[in-house]
Amino acid sequence: MTESLRQNGEYEHANPSQGPLQHASSPVNPEWPPPPAQPPGIPPQPLQPEEPHGRRPARRRGPAALLVAVAIVAAAVGGGTAYGIQELTGSDTVASSSTSTTVVPSSQKGTVSGVAKAVSPSIVEINATSNAGSSTGSGVIITGDGEIITNNHVVSGASSVKVTTHDGKQYTAEVVGTDSKKDLALIKLENASGLKAATLGDSAGVGVGDQVVAIGSPEGLTGTVTSGIVSALDRDVTVSTDEGQQQQQQRQGGQWPFEFGGQQFNGDTGSSTTTYKAIQTDASLNPGNSGGALIDMNGNIIGINSAMYSATESSASAGSVGLGFAIPINTVKADLAGLRAGASD
Numbered sequence: 001m002t003e004s005l006r007q008n009g010e011y012e013h014a015n016p017s018q019g020p021l022q023h024a025s026s027p028v029n030p031e032w033p034p035p036p037a038q039p040p041g042i043p044p045q046p047l048q049p050e051e052p053h054g055r056r057p058a059r060r061r062g063p064a065a066l067l068v069a070v071a072i073v074a075a076a077v078g079g080g081t082a083y084g085i086q087e088l089t090g091s092d093t094v095a096s097s098s099t100s101t102t103v104v105p106s107s108q109k110g111t112v113s114g115v116a117k118a119v120s121p122s123i124v125e126i127n128a129t130s131n132a133g134s135s136t137g138s139g140v141i142i143t144g145d146g147e148i149i150t151n152n153h154v155v156s157g158a159s160s161v162k163v164t165t166h167d168g169k170q171y172t173a174e175v176v177g178t179d180s181k182k183d184l185a186l187i188k189l190e191n192a193s194g195l196k197a198a199t200l201g202d203s204a205g206v207g208v209g210d211q212v213v214a215i216g217s218p219e220g221l222t223g224t225v226t227s228g229i230v231s232a233l234d235r236d237v238t239v240s241t242d243e244g245q246q247q248q249q250q251r252q253g254g255q256w257p258f259e260f261g262g263q264q265f266n267g268d269t270g271s272s273t274t275t276y277k278a279i280q281t282d283a284s285l286n287p288g289n290s291g292g293a294l295i296d297m298n299g300n301i302i303g304i305n306s307a308m309y310s311a312t313e314s315s316a317s318a319g320s321v322g323l324g325f326a327i328p329i330n331t332v333k334a335d336l337a338g339l340r341a342g343a344s345d
Contacts, residue, residue, distance in 0.1 A: 138292030146189030150291030201300025216292025
């Protein structure tokens with residue numbers, strides 16, 4: 001859910017007082033006058049070739065100029081400029097970064113409040129309506145003109161999708177593409193511009209024990225922030241890909257069934273399922289967090305929250321017990337081109 005204006009300069013390293021040395025064995029034009037005698041102890045000075053009339057010495061770009069230019073570029077990238085680059089290159093560009101890039105102000109770096117302040121404007125609430133009922137979920141803005149990543153099970157089979165942004169504005173959205181095998185969907189807001197897009201991080205750099213923040217709309221409570229750590233990586237989470245099963249869960253209030261370790265949680269996943277590698281977290285997730293963001297302490301999105309364990313089958317009494325799962329953001333980035341092309345498997 002998004003600072004680099006620079007000018008290149010040239011640095012002259014040519015010394016106009018120093019010309020090329022003349023080789024000792026080079027023939028001397030006999031028409032030239034002989035060089036003046038040198039006083040004792042002073043080494044002879046090489047002849048200076050005369051500059052052609054009206055011609056200026058050529059500018060030379062030496063290694064130092066190249067190093068300075070590289071340093072300027074590195075400083076711009078390393079300074080957490082992904083969102084600014086996005087704004088300069090167009091609203092349909094997804095801001096992406098490494099885990100070292102920070103979008104949190106330096107004075108609040110490493111704090112939950114700093115992450116929440118920086119990223120909350122990029123998280124939305126999604127309300128999807130279908131013939132089977134309605135469901136509430138969350139989403140992450142990835143472009144300034146309203147592209148949003150969410151879970152497939154949040155919008156599957158929806159006839160109407162409404163989105164509420166952090167500042168309370170409401171939009172109608174259309175489903176652009178879905179991937180039930182990865183439980184991902186891309187939706188696009190109508191007539192949206194100037195939105196704050198999130199910066200997508202690098203889930204390959206995530207480690208067990210890393211602090212994380214989750215932002216979403218559990219039970220319709222927009223902009224809820226929770227925090228915790230990464231509990232485990234590469235968990236094999238199995239979810240339903242059957243639309244009928246998804247609509248049944250929508251009638252129950254959006255609680256999402258999944259399998260882990262051969263056991264089913266939050267209901268029956270049905271006969272049609274798919275398995276993906278998930279990030280496990282103890283950050284509190286509840287029904288409605290689906291499709292929201294799992295964020296590192298630099299403010300980069302590292303996962304899309306997708307499943308939570310509940311000890312009860314009733315979403316009315318469900319609550320987080322510290323077992324949540326998120327789709328790694330690198331999986332999302334790899335799937336984005338297909339979603340934009342209108343995938344619907």
